[in-house]
Amino acid sequence: MDYEVPSIWRTMQAKGYSRREFLFFCGVAVAAAGLRANGLAQVVEAFESKPRPPVVWLHFQECTCCSESFIRSSHPIVADIIFDTLSLDYTETLQAASGFQAEKTRDETMKNNQGKYILLVEGSVPMAGDGAYCMIGGKSSEQILKEAAEGAAAIIAWGSCASNGCIQAAKPNPTNATPIHKIVNKPVINVPGCPPIAEVMTGIVTHVLLFDKIPELDSQGRPKEFYSRRVHDTCYRRPFYDAGLFVESWDDDAARQGYCLYKMGCRGPTTYNACSVTKWNANLSYPIQSGHGCIGCSESGFWDNGPFYQHLGAFPGFGIESTADTIGATAAAVTAGGVAVHAAASAVRKRKLVNIQRAEAEKSEAAHAEKEKEAEAIAEQENSDGGEEQ
Amino acid sequence: MATARIATYQKMYVWELPVRIFHWLNVLAILVLIATGYLIGAPQKIFDAAEPSQQYWFGIVRFSHFAAGYIFFFNYLFRLYWGFVGNKHARWSEFIPLTRAKLREFWEVLKVDILQIKAQRELAEGHNSLAGLTYFVAFLIFLFQAGTGFALYSSMSDSFIPSLFAWIVPLMGGDAWVRQWHHLAMWFFILFTIVHVYLVFYHDWVEGSGETSSMISGWKFRKDESDDDE
Numbered sequence: 001m002d003y004e005v006p007s008i009w010r011t012m013q014a015k016g017y018s019r020r021e022f023l024f025f026c027g028v029a030v031a032a033a034g035l036r037a038n039g040l041a042q043v044v045e046a047f048e049s050k051p052r053p054p055v056v057w058l059h060f061q062e063c064t065c066c067s068e069s070f071i072r073s074s075h076p077i078v079a080d081i082i083f084d085t086l087s088l089d090y091t092e093t094l095q096a097a098s099g100f101q102a103e104k105t106r107d108e109t110m111k112n113n114q115g116k117y118i119l120l121v122e123g124s125v126p127m128a129g130d131g132a133y134c135m136i137g138g139k140s141s142e143q144i145l146k147e148a149a150e151g152a153a154a155i156i157a158w159g160s161c162a163s164n165g166c167i168q169a170a171k172p173n174p175t176n177a178t179p180i181h182k183i184v185n186k187p188v189i190n191v192p193g194c195p196p197i198a199e200v201m202t203g204i205v206t207h208v209l210l211f212d213k214i215p216e217l218d219s220q221g222r223p224k225e226f227y228s229r230r231v232h233d234t235c236y237r238r239p240f241y242d243a244g245l246f247v248e249s250w251d252d253d254a255a256r257q258g259y260c261l262y263k264m265g266c267r268g269p270t271t272y273n274a275c276s277v278t279k280w281n282a283n284l285s286y287p288i289q290s291g292h293g294c295i296g297c298s299e300s301g302f303w304d305n306g307p308f309y310q311h312l313g314a315f316p317g318f319g320i321e322s323t324a325d326t327i328g329a330t331a332a333a334v335t336a337g338g339v340a341v342h343a344a345a346s347a348v349r350k351r352k353l354v355n356i357q358r359a360e361a362e363k364s365e366a367a368h369a370e371k372e373k374e375a376e377a378i379a380e381q382e383n384s385d386g387g388e389e390q
Numbered sequence: 391m392a393t394a395r396i397a398t399y400q401k402m403y404v405w406e407l408p409v410r411i412f413h414w415l416n417v418l419a420i421l422v423l424i425a426t427g428y429l430i431g432a433p434q435k436i437f438d439a440a441e442p443s444q445q446y447w448f449g450i451v452r453f454s455h456f457a458a459g460y461i462f463f464f465n466y467l468f469r470l471y472w473g474f475v476g477n478k479h480a481r482w483s484e485f486i487p488l489t490r491a492k493l494r495e496f497w498e499v500l501k502v503d504i505l506q507i508k509a510q511r512e513l514a515e516g517h518n519s520l521a522g523l524t525y526f527v528a529f530l531i532f533l534f535q536a537g538t539g540f541a542l543y544s545s546m547s548d549s550f551i552p553s554l555f556a557w558i559v560p561l562m563g564g565d566a567w568v569r570q571w572h573h574l575a576m577w578f579f580i581l582f583t584i585v586h587v588y589l590v591f592y593h594d595w596v597e598g599s600g601e602t603s604s605m606i607s608g609w610k611f612r613k614d615e616s617d618d619d620e
Contacts, residue, residue: 220560242449244446245445300564302566324570328577345506350595
């Protein structure tokens with residue numbers, strides 16, 4: 001059974017796209033991958049000669065919002081990426097096949113394309129209870145993931161679930177939901193977000209497709225091209241932040257003016273994502289533009305980072321809503337009280353000390369004076385004695 | 391009111407000039423850092439009436455914080471160095487009470503400070519061992535504060551020094567937690583200042599050794615007991 005996969009250019013030709021349209025598609029791909037314009041020739045060549053890479057898209061503990069985001073990718077042809085550019089051989093959500101047929105397709109794709117297919121994983125893997133919390137076709141998700149990861153050319157973790165566990169890994173994490181980079185021994189491209197931006201997802205797939213290698217990643221395994229800057233740094237409301245103009249409550253005038261949402265708990269300053277540049281829904285808007293603070297959905301463990309509408313979160317072990325300021329101010333008040341009591345006690349003691357010293361000094365002065373008097377008397381006596389002698 | 395008692399005082403040069411400069415530079419930097427840091431954490435409504443284009447106060451607050459942070463950090467590094475080359479009182483061995491004599495002094499000072507018992511023996515010329523240990527812990531927290539501060543700063547800067555601390559961010563579970571701990575540690579500085587300033591006054595008050603002025607002049611005084619009257 002020979003498994004010949006046609007190139008993207010051949011596939012497009014078969015579907016009746018013109019050369020002009022193909023080149024346009026290549027141009028979009030260049031932009032989506034964040035390349036410079038002179039990368040176009042490279043892209044055209046890759047799409048002309050490379051076979052469409054088969055893709056296995058696995059779903060574990062998740063809500064499918066990543067898939068929903070992905071199929072809403074705004075660039076018209078890039079939206080076809082899953083059907084035209086990629087050969088999507090297995091995905092529970094979109095495939096027509098079901099049951100044994102579906103499982104067979106996945107196994108065959110993996111067998112026929114050892115070391116060549118791209119593995120996309122959506123969702124975390126529950127490690128508690130021997131994986132009983134998420135099983136497909138009689139296999140635990142851990143088992144499926146490990147089998148699929150073995151022959152994969154590249155592994156992409158879609159969304160916060162696969163990258164850092166997201167809501168099911170929030171405390172107390174009953175199923176021990178685990179991000180896939182902690183299970184797989186291969187480099188994993190983390191694409192966090194709940195969900196990630198569609199254009200970011202297609203951009204990363206395009207990158208892998210074009211270069212046959214994973215993009216440059218940061219210390220948390222996220223592609224630098226999309227996750228190197230904070231939402232805050234490119235936010236259009238940033239000038240209000242620098243000017244010190246903040247929304248104080250949701251219905252105040254500052255909110256209507258579109259001032260900075262920093263004090264309303266906006267997570268923009270601590271969140272790394274491309275939202276304020278790429279935006280959502282065909283570059284239409286993003287949360288802050290719609291008047292709501294960023295909730296930091298692409299940050300690891302964001303469900304446990306404190307209330308969404310509070311600037312600083314609570315500290316564990318200090319009561320439910322104790323922020324650093326409550327703890328600090330209480331400690332400062334206690335300290336100041338202690339100092340005051342101590343100072344009062346010292347004042348009493350010091351007074352005693354001063355009194356003792358004063359008494360001592362008076363005594364010594366009196367003694368001194370007496371001695372002097374005596375000496376004077378003696379001198380006088382001696383004087384008068386001497387006078388008498390003379 | 392001639393109630394003077396005649397006694398001889400020994401004049402001791404304790405704090406060298408570099409130590410004093412470190413101290414006051416540190417005071418200045420910490421005061422600026424606390425004030426601006428608090429404002430960054432909880433910005434106040436100040437110039438709400440003016441046009442956004444005409445103001446930049448929060449930017450200036452943040453700039454002051456970062457500038458003071460650099461001064462604080464390099465000043466701190468200098469003090470670490472001076473702990474190896476300075477005089478006896480500036481040395482690292484003074485900061486960690488390991489010898490028996492030091493430990494005994496440690497309890498003695500606790501008794502003087504808390505129970506307000508009169509010191510039975512002579513206390514150290516420089517830092518007493520309780521103060522020394524406190525400063526040692528403080529120095530660790532200084533490092534923590536500088537590290538978390540630069541880690542937060544690393545995402546908005548291409549400079550070399552902040553980038554050295556970028557690894558702290560994933561270690562602490564993201565920027566949100568670095569910010570949280572950096573903010574909590576600020577309160578250590580506030581508490582430290584309250585207690586430190588009070589204890590300097592207190593010891594000066596009960597000992598009369600010129601403790602307060604010693605950080606300006608470098609000199610401390612001790613009554614020469616051998617020369618005491620009687």
